[in-house]
Amino acid sequence: MGHLLEVNGLEVKFALRFGDLTAIDGISFTLDKKEKLGLVGESGAGKSVTGFAVINLISKPGFISGGSIRFEEHELNRLPEEKMRSIRGNRISMIFQDPMMTLNPVLTIGTQMIETVLAHRDASKSDARDIALEKLRKVYIPSPEKRLEQYPHELSGGMRQRIVIAIALLTNPALIIADEPTTALDVTIQAGIMELLSQLCETENMGMILITHDLAVVSQVTQRIAVMYAGRIIETGPSDYIVNCPRHPYTIGLINSLPGARKAGSRLTQIPGMMPNLTAIPPGCAFHPRCRLQEPVCKKSRPALEPVSAPEHFAACHQVDKTVDQDKLLNLLNEDNQ
Amino acid sequence: MFAFIVRRIIQAIFVMVIIAGIGFTVQNKLGDPVRDMVGERVSVAEREALRDKLGLNDPFLTQFGRFVRNAVHGDLGISYFHNKPTVDVILSKAPATLELVFGSTVMILVLCFPIGIYTAIKPKTWFSRFVMGSSTIGVAVPVFLTAITLIYIFGVELKWLPSYGRGETVDIWGWDTGLLTADGLLHLILPSISLSSIMLPLYIRLIRSEMMEVLETEYIKFAWAKGLRRYRVWLVHAFKNTLLPVVTVFGVEIGILFAFTLLTETVFQWQGMGFMFLEAVERSDTALLVAYLVVVGVMFVVINTLVDIAYGFINPMVRITGAK
Amino acid sequence: MRSWQRFRQSYFFYSFKRDPVALGSFSIFFFLFMVSIFAPLVAPYNTYDTSTYDIMDAELPPSWMDDGEERFLLGTDIQGRDLYSTMIYGLRTSVFIGVGAVLFQAILGIIVGLTAGYLGGRVDSTLMRIADIQFSIPYLIVAIIASAIFQLAFGVGRFEELALPLLIVIIGLSEWPKYARTVRASVLGEKNKEYVEAARVIGLNRRLIMFRHILPNTMTPVLVISTIQVAQAIMSEAALSFLGLGMPVTKPSLGSLIKAGFEYVFSGSWWITFFPGILLVTFTLVIILFGDWLRDVLNPKLYKG
Numbered sequence: 001m002g003h004l005l006e007v008n009g010l011e012v013k014f015a016l017r018f019g020d021l022t023a024i025d026g027i028s029f030t031l032d033k034k035e036k037l038g039l040v041g042e043s044g045a046g047k048s049v050t051g052f053a054v055i056n057l058i059s060k061p062g063f064i065s066g067g068s069i070r071f072e073e074h075e076l077n078r079l080p081e082e083k084m085r086s087i088r089g090n091r092i093s094m095i096f097q098d099p100m101m102t103l104n105p106v107l108t109i110g111t112q113m114i115e116t117v118l119a120h121r122d123a124s125k126s127d128a129r130d131i132a133l134e135k136l137r138k139v140y141i142p143s144p145e146k147r148l149e150q151y152p153h154e155l156s157g158g159m160r161q162r163i164v165i166a167i168a169l170l171t172n173p174a175l176i177i178a179d180e181p182t183t184a185l186d187v188t189i190q191a192g193i194m195e196l197l198s199q200l201c202e203t204e205n206m207g208m209i210l211i212t213h214d215l216a217v218v219s220q221v222t223q224r225i226a227v228m229y230a231g232r233i234i235e236t237g238p239s240d241y242i243v244n245c246p247r248h249p250y251t252i253g254l255i256n257s258l259p260g261a262r263k264a265g266s267r268l269t270q271i272p273g274m275m276p277n278l279t280a281i282p283p284g285c286a287f288h289p290r291c292r293l294q295e296p297v298c299k300k301s302r303p304a305l306e307p308v309s310a311p312e313h314f315a316a317c318h319q320v321d322k323t324v325d326q327d328k329l330l331n332l333l334n335e336d337n338q
Numbered sequence: 339m340f341a342f343i344v345r346r347i348i349q350a351i352f353v354m355v356i357i358a359g360i361g362f363t364v365q366n367k368l369g370d371p372v373r374d375m376v377g378e379r380v381s382v383a384e385r386e387a388l389r390d391k392l393g394l395n396d397p398f399l400t401q402f403g404r405f406v407r408n409a410v411h412g413d414l415g416i417s418y419f420h421n422k423p424t425v426d427v428i429l430s431k432a433p434a435t436l437e438l439v440f441g442s443t444v445m446i447l448v449l450c451f452p453i454g455i456y457t458a459i460k461p462k463t464w465f466s467r468f469v470m471g472s473s474t475i476g477v478a479v480p481v482f483l484t485a486i487t488l489i490y491i492f493g494v495e496l497k498w499l500p501s502y503g504r505g506e507t508v509d510i511w512g513w514d515t516g517l518l519t520a521d522g523l524l525h526l527i528l529p530s531i532s533l534s535s536i537m538l539p540l541y542i543r544l545i546r547s548e549m550m551e552v553l554e555t556e557y558i559k560f561a562w563a564k565g566l567r568r569y570r571v572w573l574v575h576a577f578k579n580t581l582l583p584v585v586t587v588f589g590v591e592i593g594i595l596f597a598f599t600l601l602t603e604t605v606f607q608w609q610g611m612g613f614m615f616l617e618a619v620e621r622s623d624t625a626l627l628v629a630y631l632v633v634v635g636v637m638f639v640v641i642n643t644l645v646d647i648a649y650g651f652i653n654p655m656v657r658i659t660g661a662k
Numbered sequence: 663m664r665s666w667q668r669f670r671q672s673y674f675f676y677s678f679k680r681d682p683v684a685l686g687s688f689s690i691f692f693f694l695f696m697v698s699i700f701a702p703l704v705a706p707y708n709t710y711d712t713s714t715y716d717i718m719d720a721e722l723p724p725s726w727m728d729d730g731e732e733r734f735l736l737g738t739d740i741q742g743r744d745l746y747s748t749m750i751y752g753l754r755t756s757v758f759i760g761v762g763a764v765l766f767q768a769i770l771g772i773i774v775g776l777t778a779g780y781l782g783g784r785v786d787s788t789l790m791r792i793a794d795i796q797f798s799i800p801y802l803i804v805a806i807i808a809s810a811i812f813q814l815a816f817g818v819g820r821f822e823e824l825a826l827p828l829l830i831v832i833i834g835l836s837e838w839p840k841y842a843r844t845v846r847a848s849v850l851g852e853k854n855k856e857y858v859e860a861a862r863v864i865g866l867n868r869r870l871i872m873f874r875h876i877l878p879n880t881m882t883p884v885l886v887i888s889t890i891q892v893a894q895a896i897m898s899e900a901a902l903s904f905l906g907l908g909m910p911v912t913k914p915s916l917g918s919l920i921k922a923g924f925e926y927v928f929s930g931s932w933w934i935t936f937f938p939g940i941l942l943v944t945f946t947l948v949i950i951l952f953g954d955w956l957r958d959v960l961n962p963k964l965y966k967g
Contacts, residue, residue: 057562059554089565096563101556106578115574116564167564353795368814478947480897482904483920483939490927597802601901605924616905619810627814631807635799642798 004072004207005031005054005175011066012046012053014278021278023049023062025231031207033174036198038218038239039211040254041228042275047211050228051177053077054209055088072174090120092175093168095197098184099160103152110148113167120171135166139196158189165197169204176201179211194221215254219243224312227251230276230286233305237313247308247315247323249291285318293319343647350643355406357635361628362405365415366398368624414632415625419618424629428611433514434504435599435610440517441530442595446538451577454545458553459572461546470546473539481598485532485605492528500525502607529606536598537591544587548580555579588645593638677959687951694945698754705747706735710913721931737933739919740926741911748914749938753945755915759829760896764888766834767895771841772877772884778842779849780872790846793839804836805898809907822910829908833898837891844887848880882960889953893946900942916942 012024024046031037039047052058054069056076069076074087096102104112110132117128129148136144139162152160161181168176178197182190198221201208212218218225219239226236227248235248246252253271273290276282282289288298297318305314309324317323389395396404408414417424457466493501505525507516516522552558553576561575600612607613611630618626669675678684697704723729724737724745736745778789796804809832813821821828852858853876861871896916902908903917904924911922916938923934 055563057559059559085565085567087565089563094560094563096556096560098556102560104557104561104575104579106582107575115566115570119564119566119570164560349791356795364811364814368811474951475943475947478893478897478950479943480900480904480917482901482924483943486920486924486927486935486939490932494928593798594800594802597800597806600802600806600905604905615806615810616907619813619907622814624814627810634803634807638799638803 003030003070004033004035005209006070007050007054007067008070009067010050010053010069011064012049012058012062013065015061015063020065022065022281023231023278024053026067027226027228027231027233028067029226029233029236031175031209034201034205034207035224036201036208036210036222038222038225039209039228040213040215040218040225042213044275044278045228046231047213047228048179051094051179051209051211054177055092055094056084057088086120089116089173090171091173092177093171093173095161095164095168095176095178095181097180099157099164100152100184102164103160105152107151108148109150109152109155109163113148113163113170116167116170131170132166135169136163138169138200139163139166141166157185158193161185161193162196165193165200169200172204173206176206176208177211178208180213181210182217183212183214190217197221215243216258227254230281231278232286232316234287234317235315236305237308237310237315241310241313245310245324247313247320248287248317249293249319249323250287251315252323253290285316291319293322295319346643346646350639353639354636357632357639358406358409359402361632361635362402364631365405365624365628366401409632414629417618417623417626417629419621419623419626424626425633427614427626428629428633430514431609431611431614434516434608435596435603435612437515437517437526438529438533438599438602438608438610439592439595441526442532442534442537443592445530445534446541449534450538450541450545454542455549455572455577455580457542458546458549461550469542473542476535476539479535480601481532481536482601482605484535485528485602488528488532489605499528501528504609529602529608532605533595533598533602537595541584541591545580545584548583549576552576552579585645585648592641596634596637674959678955681955683951684955687948687955690944691948691952694753694941694948695757697750698757701750701754705744705750707744707747709743709748709751721926721934723931724933736937737931739934740922740931745934745937748919749916749941752914752916752919752938753941755826755909755913756896756899756917756942756945759826759833759899759909759915760892762830763833763837763895763899764891766830767838767891768841768884768888770834771838772845772880774838775842775845776849776872776877776880779846780853780868780876786846789842793842797839797843801836801894802898802901805832805902806905806907808832808835809902813907822912825909825913829899829902832902833895836898837894840887840891841884844883845880848883849876852876852879886953886957886960889949889956893949893953896942896946896949916945 007030008028009026010024010028011022011026013020013022027046027050029037039050041047049058049062053064054071054076056064056079058064064077067077071087071092074083076084076087079087103109110129113132113135114125114128117123117131118125121128121131123131132148133144136147141147141159141162147155147163152163155163165181176197181197182193185193194217197208197210200206208222210218210222215225219242222239224237225239225242226233227242227250228234229250235242235246235251242251243255246255250271257270271290276286276289282299284297284299284301285291285294285303288294291298295318301318303316303318305316306320307313308315308320315323394401412425414424416422417427420427453469457469460466489501492499500521503525504516504522506519506521507514508518508522509515510518516526558571558576561571566575599608599610600615602608603610603612604616611634615627615630617623618630678688702708721738721740724735733744736749739745739748774789774793778786809828812828812832816824816828858871858875861875866875899908899915900917900920903915904921906921909915909918911918914922919938920935920942923931923936923938927935
């Protein structure tokens with residue numbers, strides 16, 4: 001059985017006055033039907049760009065300069081625009097970060113929902129309205145009929161994000177790309193929205209790519225995680241392994257900076273330094289200037305993603321041998337076998 | 339919303355009183371209603387008697403009160419030159435001016451939206467570059483030069499279009515219109531183009547920059563991500579948001595358009611209110627000048643108030659806060 | 663000398679040198695400005711002196727055309743004046759009125775804006791209401807009606823004598839709200855900054871704080887709108903003169919030259935209108951281009967009205 005989505009060697013560049021800037025440098029990953037994948041990294045690592053690349057909507061001056069994106073039976077970045085449009089918002093939906101900015105302020109919720117249905121289905125307006133109502137109920141919007149007549153500014157942030165999710169569900173997509181869906185929301189409602197999304201993926205048979213900078217969030221929701229750094233995937237594997245026995249020093253740093261990873265009362269650690277600017281990515285391993293384990297080889301050659309001890313777990317690090325935490329690994333493997 | 343409308347109307351009335359005050363002062367200090375009524379050949383004693391009878395020796399405020407009362411009833415004195423009530427003179431000239439403003443507004447609206455949107459969506463095509471370049475120059479060309487150039491090219495050299503007057507007009511319920519005859523419409527072309535040349539570059543630039551700004555927003559990106567057809571994204575999602583700022587300036591701009599009819603009418607000898615006003619100045623026809631001042635002032639106040647209220651209706655956010 | 667050095671090394675000067683539009687428009691502007699200031703030295707004839715021209719020379723075409731004469735480079739106008747000289751004097755008049763009107767409106771607007779912004783409250787809302795109301799009526803209508811009233815009040819002959827100062831006042835009065843709004847907006851921005859607070863704490867009086875401390879900080883937006891306003895004022899003057907409400911033909915500005923030539927366009931004497939027209943457009947265009955560049959570089963937060 002083929003994957004739902006298969007990204008191979010994707011490369012995205014930005015055409016700037018002084019030359020092209022590489023934002024995504026040959027990343028590959030796959031997603032099966034109904035699978036949830038977390039794409040994690042700091043801002044600027046290229047997570048969002050990857051998300052937009054999949055639906056071929058990178059804002060100018062960015063463009064896809066190489067690689068392939070296979071979705072169902074389509075080669076997405078070779079598709080003519082009209083065909084791509086019929087997939088975008090139909091088979092693949094996207095959820096944006098800030099619900100305050102995502103909905104058009106001068107159109108009613110109803111208009112913004114119905115038009116989406118009409119763009120992809122040969123339905124009458126009243127049929128489209130019924131579909132909209134059904135999806136609003138699915139995301140637990142109270143009195144949905146009333147909402148259809150309202151403008152976005154009349155609703156709260158959490159409500160708006162539910163509506164954005166409802167819009168994403170309208171056409172029963174096979175894949176949802178959620179770009180930081182809870183970051184702009186109040187902490188108190190973040191968990192609820194995430195829970196809703198996760199649960200909907202199960203009930204509606206959707207795959208999801210969850211883009212976030214928050215490792216704690218993804219680990220609870222997704223089966224697999226890919227960690228991005230400076231436009232590359234530096235570690236990928238099942239969520240349990242990534243969280244409990246990360247192998248790349250950067251991932252380890254991310255985990256250690258999470259509250260709760262350490263004993264209560266102890267200080268949180270932070271990764272020294274900053275992620276490099278895209279114009280000045282260090283040679284060799286992009287992470288080496290911030291890495292405690294760096295050796296001369298790290299400055300010279302770029303490490304490839306190599307399998308590490310656990311199944312389907314890959315890391316791109318020359319010093320991967322030094323990061324094995326054998327105890328934890330054994331525990332995990334034992335749990336799996338039981 | 340209701341409170342908002344009331345507030346605007348109170349302000350409008352206040353402004354009208356100020357305009358009436360200016361008009362009255364001019365009338366009182368510079369005009370000579372006695373001459374306006376009986377001409378120059380009447381003896382001093384008779385004039386003085388008439389002054390008394392007309393109440394011209396009454397206290398200032400009494401006279402002002404009378405002026406306002408008369409004005410409200412549509413009486414703004416008698417034009418010395420036309421020998422008719424000034425309001426009648428202005429009303430007989432108004433259709434010409436309004437049709438000119440109408441003609442160029444139509445021209446602006448028909449052209450500015452497609453061109454503005456196109457240059458925003460495709461900023462790099464040669465057409466967009468050409469439009470942007472010529473609109474920069476267009477801002478610096480005075481309307482009367484445009485008019486003279488058009489007359490020279492299309493009227494004098496090519497002889498394609500008539501270059502002065504309104505041509506043949508017909509009377510429809512007292513409205514003297516040139517819009518219903520072929521000749522009248524031909525005469526309208528050059529004046530309308532000249533007049534629209536003053537606003538068109540500004541409008542195209544405004545729509546373009548607003549549209550470009552809107553196209554960068556998240557909700558437009560989301561609209562693309564929903565897989566909407568491009569014309570729906572451009573014309574419904576982006577354009578509707580562009581409309582708001584454009585409508586706000588439209589009230590002011592239509593006023594500017596009106597101001598420039600004075601120049602256009604002069605060049606084309608278009609028998610409208612502007613032409614009439616300048617004649618009145620030349621003939622020292624104070625009553626007519628004051629009547630023009632009051633009528634134009636009231637017109638501006640009314641248009642501005644209506645536009646403000648219309649803006650309140652279009653913008654859902656103003657509407658909601660207004661209701662509270 | 664030090665400040666010249668600093669200016670030469672500034673970002674402002676750097677981007678000026680690199681921008682061909684800014685450089686070009688400023689050069690043309692500067693050239694024309696100098697020509698107008700030194701008009702008596704540059705122009706071959708003094709067109710204000712009636713003895714220098716002869717009605718017999720009227721309507722001669724430019725010198726390169728068949729009937730043209732060597733003496734008159736761009737031909738002559740309807741009174742037989744050398745068009746080239748008349749244009750230089752006309753430009754001088756236009757520049758004079760443009761700059762004068764802008765100075766007038768700037769001073770008026772700055773005082774109003776500063777007072778309104780600094781004092782706030784009742785004063786502020788009253789002054790700004792007045793500015794808003796005048797703003798809602800197009801400046802050109804205000805200027806035209808004001809000139810008409812003045813002409814009526816003074817009579818045509820006296821008005822022509824006083825035309826220059828009157829036009830400065832009229833155009834100034836029709837445009838001051840723009841300055842008032844701009845200055846007020848930036849005063850409101852400056853007012854709560856720490857240095858003003860500090861000045862108040864050490865007990866400086868209000869007027870001193872306003873003029874010595876706040877005013878200098880509002881100068882950038884004022885400078886930016888001033889360039890555009892000069893162009894606007896010159897165009898207003900041209901419009902008024904074209905309507906016969908501005909400079910008389912004996913002391914012509916570019917606008918009155920165009921007006922004078924307009925009637926003769928149809929009989930073929932296009933140059934009387936054409937050359938002053940080109941000069942007017944060029945001059946206002948370079949000011950506008952330079953003003954646009956200035957706005958982009960200095961980028962003050964202009965009050966959007």
